[in-house]
Amino acid sequence: MSAGKAEPAEPGLPKGQGIRQSMSDLHIWAGLLVGWILYAMFLTGTVSYFRDETSQWMRPELPAQHQPPDSAEVAERVAATLATVAAASSQWSIGLPTERSNIASAFWRNPQAQGRRAFQSGTFDPATGQALQVRETKGGDFFFRFHFDLHYMSPLWGRWIAGFCAMFMLVAIISGVITHKKIFIDFFTFRWGKGQRSWLDAHNMLSVFGLPFHFMITYSGLVTLMLMYMPWGSDAAFKTPVERQAMTSQMSAFVPAGKPTGTKAPMVPVADVVRQAQERWGRDNIERVTINNPGDAAARIVVVRGEAGRVSVSPQYLLFDGVTGKLVEAKDKVGPAAETRGVLYALHLGRFADTVTRWLYFLVSLAGTAMVGTGLVMWTVKRRARLPDPDKPYFGFRLVERLNIASIAGLPVAMAAFLWSNRLLPQGLAQRAEWEIHLFFIVWALMLAHAVLRPARRAWVEQLTLGAALLVLLPVLNAITTQRPLWRSIAEGDWVFAGYELGLWALAALLATLAVRTARHRPRARPVRKTAPAAQPSAAAAVGEGA
Amino acid sequence: MLAKAWARRPVISRIVAAIFGGYALAALTSVAAVSLPMAKPEAVLTGLQLSFLVYALAVIWVFGARTAKRAWAGLVLAAAPLLLAAFPVWLGAGA
Numbered sequence: 001m002s003a004g005k006a007e008p009a010e011p012g013l014p015k016g017q018g019i020r021q022s023m024s025d026l027h028i029w030a031g032l033l034v035g036w037i038l039y040a041m042f043l044t045g046t047v048s049y050f051r052d053e054t055s056q057w058m059r060p061e062l063p064a065q066h067q068p069p070d071s072a073e074v075a076e077r078v079a080a081t082l083a084t085v086a087a088a089s090s091q092w093s094i095g096l097p098t099e100r101s102n103i104a105s106a107f108w109r110n111p112q113a114q115g116r117r118a119f120q121s122g123t124f125d126p127a128t129g130q131a132l133q134v135r136e137t138k139g140g141d142f143f144f145r146f147h148f149d150l151h152y153m154s155p156l157w158g159r160w161i162a163g164f165c166a167m168f169m170l171v172a173i174i175s176g177v178i179t180h181k182k183i184f185i186d187f188f189t190f191r192w193g194k195g196q197r198s199w200l201d202a203h204n205m206l207s208v209f210g211l212p213f214h215f216m217i218t219y220s221g222l223v224t225l226m227l228m229y230m231p232w233g234s235d236a237a238f239k240t241p242v243e244r245q246a247m248t249s250q251m252s253a254f255v256p257a258g259k260p261t262g263t264k265a266p267m268v269p270v271a272d273v274v275r276q277a278q279e280r281w282g283r284d285n286i287e288r289v290t291i292n293n294p295g296d297a298a299a300r301i302v303v304v305r306g307e308a309g310r311v312s313v314s315p316q317y318l319l320f321d322g323v324t325g326k327l328v329e330a331k332d333k334v335g336p337a338a339e340t341r342g343v344l345y346a347l348h349l350g351r352f353a354d355t356v357t358r359w360l361y362f363l364v365s366l367a368g369t370a371m372v373g374t375g376l377v378m379w380t381v382k383r384r385a386r387l388p389d390p391d392k393p394y395f396g397f398r399l400v401e402r403l404n405i406a407s408i409a410g411l412p413v414a415m416a417a418f419l420w421s422n423r424l425l426p427q428g429l430a431q432r433a434e435w436e437i438h439l440f441f442i443v444w445a446l447m448l449a450h451a452v453l454r455p456a457r458r459a460w461v462e463q464l465t466l467g468a469a470l471l472v473l474l475p476v477l478n479a480i481t482t483q484r485p486l487w488r489s490i491a492e493g494d495w496v497f498a499g500y501e502l503g504l505w506a507l508a509a510l511l512a513t514l515a516v517r518t519a520r521h522r523p524r525a526r527p528v529r530k531t532a533p534a535a536q537p538s539a540a541a542a543v544g545e546g547a
Numbered sequence: 548m549l550a551k552a553w554a555r556r557p558v559i560s561r562i563v564a565a566i567f568g569g570y571a572l573a574a575l576t577s578v579a580a581v582s583l584p585m586a587k588p589e590a591v592l593t594g595l596q597l598s599f600l601v602y603a604l605a606v607i608w609v610f611g612a613r614t615a616k617r618a619w620a621g622l623v624l625a626a627a628p629l630l631l632a633a634f635p636v637w638l639g640a641g642a
Contacts, residue, residue, distance in 0.1 A: 018613070019611050022610050022611055023607070023610070023611065025610070026606075026607070026610040167599070167602060167603070170599065170602075170603045171603055171606045171607065174603055174604075174607055175607060175610070178607070219599060219600075222599045223595075223596055223599070226595045226596065226598075226599070227595065229599075230573065230574060230577045230595050230598050230599075232574045232577050232578050233577035233578050233580060233581050233590075233591045233594045233595055233598075234591045234595075236578050236581055236633075236636050236637055237581045237587050237590070237591050237636065238587070238591075243587070246587070246588050247587070247588035247591055247592070250588050250589075250592070251592075335585075335586060335588065335589040335592075336589065337585075337588075337589045337590075337592040337593040337596065338588065338589065338592050340592075340596060341592055341595075341596060344596070
């Protein structure tokens with residue numbers, strides 16, 4: 001390959017400007033190519049900081065929880081249920097309610113199946129230990145899962161796509177910082193109502209304001225799935241499952257079930273061992289109880305510590321003999337590299353956060369979403385002024401413009417529709433939880449069709465308005481369809497429901513503001529200056545060195 | 548169309564260098580790290596967490612280099628010491 005021939009492409013540029021120019025091109029293209037998926041990952045990830053609250057709101061039959069129930073009793077109740085529905089299973093794992101979550105969940109190994117089908121799962125009422133008898137929904141778990149698994153494909157594919165996009169994001173962040181040498185001056189510069197410059201300033205402000213967060217969230221996102229993306233080191237280092245388990249045990253509190261003896265033995269009450277863990281970590285700080293080989297002489301009970309009071313997901317657990325109730329092992333620390341991973345993972349999830357920190361997480365993450373969104377819009381704003389014929393833009397321009405509308409404005413509409421479907425779908429509908437998700441995608445597809453068929457500016461205004469209307473009316477819909485209208489939530493101090501619905505109104509106000517501003521916006525007829533400053537590459541140069 | 552693609556081969560070359568060359572360098576880093584003088588799980592996890600930074604910086608290098616040729620040369624240069632460190636890991640694993 002005679003790549004050397006390209007050398008004269010940039011010789012006229014001073015060295016510094018050359019690198020800034022190429023970083024700017026890299027920033028623009030890395031951001032644009034996967035920007036729509038990144039936007040969707042950012043927005044659904046952002047709302048996932050209120051995953052448990054979303055789940056609570058989507059199960060209105062369950063009463064408001066003012067104090068979490070005693071983990072020891074809940075574990076005992078759910079274990080009793082599992083003893084009847086999964087008696088032959090070699091492993092039960094029970095996720096306990098927390099201050100934010102009002103349900104118990106469990107998964108258990110199905111002795112008749114192998115591979116991915118080998119586990120079954122269910123949700124349980126903490127008060128009775130029985131399977132939940134409320135509307136079938138995935139709740140906030142849907143947004144959380146979509147954020148990295150996507151949907152309608154195997155999670156493996158979804159995670160590879162998400163990782164690919166996250167890598168682009170990381171490159172876009174670094175190249176963006178290099179492009180903007182005056183990064184802190186830019187932060188204090190804001191030029192309202194100046195078209196392209198205002199978009200650039202908004203993009204800079206949102207990016208710089210949250211820069212440490214954006215970098216952290218992107219890098220830690222890659223770290224959450226790193227073994228899948230980069231298996232080479234561990235494949236080279238570990239040849240036997242035992243060796244590999246030595247590393248896995250540094251990352252996960254999941255203790256594989258050993259061989260059962262085959263001899264039946266009565267189990268110690270689960271509540272007793274959970275109480276020992278509560279004394280150590282606090283009453284409401286138990287995350288999970290796993291029972292290996294229940295009912296066997298070799299039974300083991302693993303009680304896993306919650307994330308309150310520590311910024312780490314590194315495994316901390318107590319392992320008990322399930323028959324005698326004696327403490328076998330207390331795992332409370334891992335190596336420095338493993339702990340680094342545990343901290344990065346915890347920073348990404350933000351589950352350690354109290355209410356104020358959680359809102360900060362939400363706001364900075366929303367700024368990250370807006371950073372991606374303004375970046376995408378800027379691509380079209382910058383090029384619109386230079387269109388030879390503004391009435392007939394070229395295909396690439398139309399594509400970006402329409403995809404921008406369908407993602408930036410269309411996704412919030414689809415997300416609101418998901419919440420609407422939760423209140424409107426009949427309770428007895430077969431596969432109800434799946435239908436909530438199907439409706440999310442149907443509405444999103446409709447928004448794409450709408451964006452393609454309507455004039456661009458009308459499409460922006462209509463979708464933003466629709467999104468605002470759907471969000472504003474959600475508390476009304478909730479008041480009509482449930483026994484928990486907003487005024488009662490406020491009067492009774494149910495801050496999960498009240499906070500959730502007030503939050504929906506705040507988001508509605510945000511969309512409405514954007515709709516009004518877009519509707520009032522009059523693009524100036526005069527084209528932008530011909531002599532663009534260095535930080536503003538021309539559209540043609542942005543194609544890359546080969547152009 | 549073909550002529551256009553031919554004219555753009557330096558940028559195509561860089562894209563290949565960034566996506567595949569960068570990944571190869573990152574993967575090599577994660578294997579080389581296993582030879583670090585620490586417990587194996589720790590060494591593996593160290594390499595894993597560093598690999599994404601190596602990947603990102605490799606991409607930045609590839610597009611920052613003056614020519615596509617230099618971009619590739621830089622990747623090869625960075626790979627050489629990593630290969631030296633990674634080799635015993637592969638050999639050791641085979642033994």
